[in-house]
Amino acid sequence: MYSEKVMDHFMNPRNVGEISDANGVGQVGNAKCGDIMKMYLKIENNVIVDAKFKTFGCGAAVATSSMATELVKGKTVEEALKITNQAVAEALDGLPPVKMHCSNLAEEAIKAAIDDYKRKNGLMDEEEYENNSCSRRCDDIHRIDDDE
C-alpha cells in the first residue's frame, strides 16, 4: 500500500532525534488519534540550518516527518512556511488516501516549530501565537473522512 519511497523513509528515517540548541520546537497531533510529531529546528539568519524530529505514529506519519525535515533544511523561514502537506506527500511519491491526514501533521509541525521560533525571537506576539496554535482533533479527521 505504501510507495517504495515511503517505505525507505520509514525504514531509514532521516533526521531522527533532538537538537539540543534548537530555537524552534513544535509538537502537533495527539496520542488519542495515534500520531504525534515533534519537530526541532535550528534557524540562523532566517535560514533553517538543521531539522530533526521524533514521531509516534504509523508508517506514513514517520515517513512524512522524515521527508518534512529534509524539505525544510536550507530553506528560509518564509520558504518553509510555504511547504504544503501536498508537497510532502508528492515528495514521497504519494500516500494512500486514508493516510493523507498524516501529511497534514508534517505541514502543521513545520508551522508550529516556526511559530515557536518567531515567538521566542519577538517576531510574533503571544496572541497571534495562541491563535495559530494547532488544535487538531480526531473529530476533525473523522469529519473529513466522512465527507469522502
Place this chain on the structure above:
Amino acid sequence: MTNDLQQKIYYFDHAATTPMREEVLEEMLPYLREKYGNPSSIYSIGRESKKAIEEARDKVAAALGAQSREIFFTGSGTEADNWAVKGIAYANRNKGKHIITSSIEHHAILHACKYLESEGFEVTYLPVDQNGLVSPEQVREAIRPDTILITIMFANNEIGTIQPIAEIGKIAREKGVYFHTDAVQAVGNVPINVEDMNIDLLSFSAHKFYGPKGVGALYIRKGVKIVSFLHGGAQERARRASTENVAGIVGLGKAIELATANMDEHNKKLMELRDRVIDEVMQKIPFVRLNGDRYKRLPGNVNFSFEFIEGESLLLMLDMKGIAASSGSACTSGSLDPSHVLLAIGLPHEIAHGSLRLTFGIDNTHEEIDYLMEVLPQIVGRLREMSPLYEAYERGNKNV
C-alpha cells in the same frame, strides 16, 4: 510491502487465516478436477458430489455433537453470522424485537446488529470486564420478555478471551431465548459440544483451522425458527440455495476432522509457545501489558500493548524482518479509531494504538520464537527511541 522473496516468513497470524493442510488439499483436488458433477444431478458423478457433501456434514456434526441435518454450509463465517442474526430476527419479530450481544463481537455480528437497529430492532451491547469476559449474570439481567436472541462470541479474535458459553447457554435455555455463538475462532481450537453447552446456533469458517477459504457453516438446532438465507433451489434443505462449493465443503470436512482428532496434542504445543512468549515478552520488554485473560484464552493467542509506540509501525518493521502479525491500532483497522475490543476492555486510545497480536499455529516452532524474541525487543526499542511520548516520559513530563 517490499519483502525479499527469499526471506523466510515467520507466520504468527493464524487468527487471520491458516495455511491449508496438504491432506485437506488432497481430499479437495478430485472435486476440482474429474469429480465435477453437480450434487443436484441424478447421474453418477452428481451423486458422488452429493455423497461427498453429506460425508463432510457428518464430520462437522460429529465434531460439534450435533446431528447432520442441523449443519448448513455457507460461503463464510461472516455469512453464517449474518444468517443467524438476521434470520432469527426476521423469523421471530412477532415475538419480540430485542437482541442481546456483547461490545466485543466481530464486526460480522456488530454490523448485522446495527443494520437490524435501523430496521426497528433493539440491541443491548453488554460490556465486558478488563479481561474481555462477558458476565453471565449480566446476560440474565438483560433478558426482557421480548428478547428473541442472545449472540455472544465463543472466543475473541483479537484478545483470545474464551467466554463462559455453557453458563450463558444454560441461562438462555432456562429463559427460552435462542442462543447463537460466533465460534469462528473456537472451532477446531477448543472443545465444543452444542448439546452440553445449550447452543442453538453456531457459526464457523474452515480457513481458521487449516481448511480452505470461502466456506463456512451454520449449526441450527432442530426446531429453531429462522428464515432461509438465500431463496432458489433446494440445496441445504432450501435454507441456503446455491450450487454447493463441493471442493470447499469436502475440505472443511477433512479439516474439522483433523483438527478435532489432534486437538489435545496441538493445544498442548500451542499453549507452550503462547506461554513462553507471554513470559519472555513481559520479562524482556518494559512498559508492556498483556491484553485478554491470562488463562481463559485461546491456546495460540497473545495480545500485547507496548506503551509509547504505534501498532502499524511495529507491524511494518516486523514485516521487514519476515514476521507476519497484526495489530488493533487505528492505522491497521482502516478507520481512525483503534480496535473496539481494546477500547471495550478499558484501554486508553494511546495504549490501544500500540497493540500487537501474535497468533501461533501448529507449524510454528521454538526456533521461530527464538527469532521473534530476538527481533521484537529491538524493534520496540527502536520505535521508542523515535517516539516523542517516550522522550516526554523519560523527562518525567507526562503532560503530553
